[in-house]
Amino acid sequence: MQRPESVLMAGARDGDGEAFGELVRRHMRRAYFAALGLTGSHEDALDLSQEAFTRALRASRSLDPGRPFYPWLYGILRRLCLNHLRDGRARSAKLEVAGGWLVDDARERAAAAGPERGAEREELRRRLATAIGELSPVQREALVLREFEGLRYAEIAVLLEIPEGTVMSRLYAARKALAAALGDEL
Amino acid sequence: MMDRLDRTKELLMRALDDELSPEERTELDLLLADDPILRAERERLGRLKEVTGEMKLRNPPEQLWDDYWNSAYSRMERGIGWILVSFGVIVVGGWATWQFVTELIADTEMPPLIKAGILAGSLGLVILTVSVLRQRLFVRKTDPYKDIVR
Structure with a gap:
């Protein structure tokens, strides 16, 4: 039977490595994808998400079992990712295959309609990935949490500790920028 | 409003x-x-x-999840290891430096000019090492070409 998260957090706070390991296993996918959405690089996402867990372990004495684990971890992860983006270490993302971190679910359907349609769709995916990469980090974060993690505004607001109105204004700015970047493709 | x-x-x-x-x-x-x-x-x-x-984030190979915890655990171990090594180097290095300087000053046979030369040379080496290390770390952080494979 799965142990409740609060029990694991209490254990991790008291130095139980097994409990912390279980928390890592439960949240590693979400942390990895959050970092991937922010950095656009598999290598950076793996590195930063694991570094977030390392720092979480160091700070585990401040864990509060009465509150959920992920928002606390996300606070650490987002600081790492935003610093990473700000200090320019994200260049490796640009060296990766153009926008390879983004997958188009509709590409096969488009390709079935003809190679030209498939190529157009691939171009759209590539341009969208590039445009997302050019958003400001906070706009990109709001977009990723909404579009790829599927969070509602209230959840994003809690995670980022900002008002819902700010979530919406960041999303609006992000979408306007993407629409402008995609131009006639829309 | x-x-x-x-x-x-x-x-x-x-x-x-x-x-x-x-x-x-x-x-x-x-x-x-x-x-x-x-x-x-x-x-x-x-x-x-x-x-x-219609877009989603690319899934990594499934193997990544099997290795994730082990890899994160190794990273935590290495972090602790580096902290201990750094602490040891600072303590032993500081003690060795102190011993070297006190013995050098206490040495009555060595001419004062040579003592001053050895101390100045040692101090210069320390300053150069710190300066080079600091510059390399700074350049590593800000070098726009560091990701380019030559």
Whole structure:
């Protein structure tokens, strides 16, 4: 039977490595994808998400079992990712295959309609990935949490500790920028 | 207080993300009915929403999840290891330096000029090492070409 998260957090706070390991296993996918959405690089996402867990372990004495684990971890992860983006270490993302971190679910359907349609769709995916990469980090974060993690505004607001109105204004700015970047493709 | 433009943006976002209440939907419909530019924007953002809705983040190889915890654990171990090594080097290095300097000063056979030369040379080496290390670390952080493979 799965142990409740609060029990694991209490254990991790008291130095139980097994409990912390279980928390890592439960949240590693979400942390990895959050970092991937922010950095656009598999290598950076793996590195930063694991570094977030390392720092979480160091700070585990401040864990509060009465509150959920992920928002606390996300606070650490987002600081790492935003610093990473700000200090320019994200260049490796640009060296990766153009926008390879983004997958188009509709590409096969488009390709079935003809190679030209498939190529157009691939171009759209590539341009969208590039445009997302050019958003400001906070706009990109709001977009990723909404579009790829599927969070509602209230959840994003809690995670980022900002008002819902700010979530919406960041999303609006992000979408306007993407629409402008995609131009006639829309 | 929220101005009309901000309210319109909020309503547009809520409509795209399916978070409109019935009252807000009525409010947005009224705004759209009066404003062709807003209608065009709503359509364009709607098409963008369709496109982004069909995209997802690429899954890594499944093997990554099997190794994830072990890899994170090794990273934590290495972190502790580096802290201990750094602590040891600082303590032993500091003690050795202190011993070297006190023995050098206590040495009555060595001429004072040679002592001063050895101390100045040692101090210079320390300053050069720290300076080179600091510069390399700084350049590593800010070098725009560091990711380029030569």
